[in-house]
Amino acid sequence: MPDFLYNSKVYYNPVEFAMDRIGGTWKMPILWRLKDKVLRYGEIKRDIPHITHKMLTSQLRELEAEGFVNRVVYPVVPPKVEYTITARGKKAITIIEIIRNYGLDLMKDFEVPSEKIKTQKKLK
Amino acid sequence: MPDFLYNSKVYYNPVEFAMDRIGGTWKMPILWRLKDKVLRYGEIKRDIPHITHKMLTSQLRELEAEGFVNRVVYPVVPPKVEYTITARGKKAITIIEIIRNYGLDLMKDFEVPSEKIKTQKKLK
DNA sequence: CTGGATCCGATTTGATACTG
DNA sequence: CAGTATCAAATCGGATCCAG
Numbered sequence: 001m002p003d004f005l006y007n008s009k010v011y012y013n014p015v016e017f018a019m020d021r022i023g024g025t026w027k028m029p030i031l032w033r034l035k036d037k038v039l040r041y042g043e044i045k046r047d048i049p050h051i052t053h054k055m056l057t058s059q060l061r062e063l064e065a066e067g068f069v070n071r072v073v074y075p076v077v078p079p080k081v082e083y084t085i086t087a088r089g090k091k092a093i094t095i096i097e098i099i100r101n102y103g104l105d106l107m108k109d110f111e112v113p114s115e116k117i118k119t120q121k122k123l124k
Numbered sequence: 125m126p127d128f129l130y131n132s133k134v135y136y137n138p139v140e141f142a143m144d145r146i147g148g149t150w151k152m153p154i155l156w157r158l159k160d161k162v163l164r165y166g167e168i169k170r171d172i173p174h175i176t177h178k179m180l181t182s183q184l185r186e187l188e189a190e191g192f193v194n195r196v197v198y199p200v201v202p203p204k205v206e207y208t209i210t211a212r213g214k215k216a217i218t219i220i221e222i223i224r225n226y227g228l229d230l231m232k233d234f235e236v237p238s239e240k241i242k243t244q245k246k247l248k
Numbered sequence: 249c250t251g252g253a254t255c256c257g258a259t260t261t262g263a264t265a266c267t268g
Numbered sequence: 269c270a271g272t273a274t275c276a277a278a279t280c281g282g283a284t285c286c287a288g
Binding site: 249 | 269270271272273274275276277278279280281282283284285286287288
Binding site: 103 | 138139153156190
């Protein structure tokens with residue numbers, strides 16, 4: 001089992017390494033949306049209704065730092081920032097598509113009712 | 125974006141659903157080891173040195189509950205328990221293999237030094 | 249509009265002890 | 269040998285506030 005280091009973190013296998021780059025709840029959904037279009041921060045935010053401000057910014061920062069997306073700032077007021085996918089990000093899209101299809105398979109397999117449900121606000 | 129429910133949890137896309145079944149730090153490494161052989165609890169444990177007892181049991185329980193592995197108990201003392209992969213688990217293997225190869229690609233891309241490193245015990 | 253920082257609760261995980 | 273239970277530590281994520 002090949003242990004290795006990246007950014008001061010120990011990894012035990014390539015799967016773990018890959019999942020740390022594009023895994024988690026939000027990175028794939030974000031990349032997926034940038035697949036074939038340029039989006040502004042607010043557009044991504046609106047497109048993924050359940051993501052919080054904090055998560056969206058932090059995940060975008062990481063994706064940018066690791067070269068999956070580009071961040072283009074227009075020096076205007078109010079600020080305008082566009083996100084585009086990189087070549088590295090496009091490679092990830094291939095994998096995301098495969099996982100996505102696998103997920104759909106699994107859902108059939110598990111007989112998940114895929115009808116849209118009404119989510120209700122969390123009770124305080 | 126299709127929201128749906130499974131086991132009282134809300135999912136927002138098929139990727140998230142798939143990753144909840146076979147994602148996390150340990151499930152793929154566990155499945156990977158059962159790919160083509162039957163293993164006892166202790167053998168898996170020894171094969172994945174960094175996993176804790178608690179994580180291995182909990183992850184095995186989940187994989188079993190969702191039909192990715194079978195758990196076979198031999199009523200002997202001391203106890204003997206074998207884990208085998210199911211058809212559903214084998215399907216997952218194809219995906220894991222793809223992610224694994226992608227991870228290897230990424231590592232080259234990031235120029236990760238893949239030489240084995242000595243991990244040192246955490247200081248108390 | 250975009251984004252950083254802070255506080256704080258929830259969830260996850262590790263260490264340890266105990267059992268048949 | 270395999271597994272459960274418990275407690276503490278660490279991590280993660282949401283809500284909120286401030287700023288250019």
